[in-house]
Amino acid sequence: MxxxxxxxxxxxxxAGSGNPWWPDKALDHGAADWxxxxxxxxxxxxxxxxxxxxxxxxxxxxxxxxxxxxxxx
Numbered sequence: 001m002x003x004x005x006x007x008x009x010x011x012x013x014x015a016g017s018g019n020p021w022w023p024d025k026a027l028d029h030g031a032a033d034w035x036x037x038x039x040x041x042x043x044x045x046x047x048x049x050x051x052x053x054x055x056x057x058x059x060x061x062x063x064x065x066x067x068x069x070x071x072x073x
Contacts, residue, residue: 001026008034 001022010021011028019025040056047054 004034 005021008030010025014025017024043054
């Protein structure tokens with residue numbers, strides 16, 4: 001777990017709880033966001049390497065980046 005520690009913010013709801021970092025302080029929106037960005041980066045790299053356009057890129061190009069009301073970074 002030390003390999004991923006520090007790549008995203010800890011779960012603020014667990015601050016000062018005395019609980020272990022994994023899983024209580026690690027699993028939160030920050031971890032999910034980091035995982036999503038990491039997987040998308042890998043998918044982008046692989047699809048570029050093999051010369052394909054994945055469906056999510058087509059949707060992004062059409063203006064479907066996110067659901068209404070969802071904020072971006």
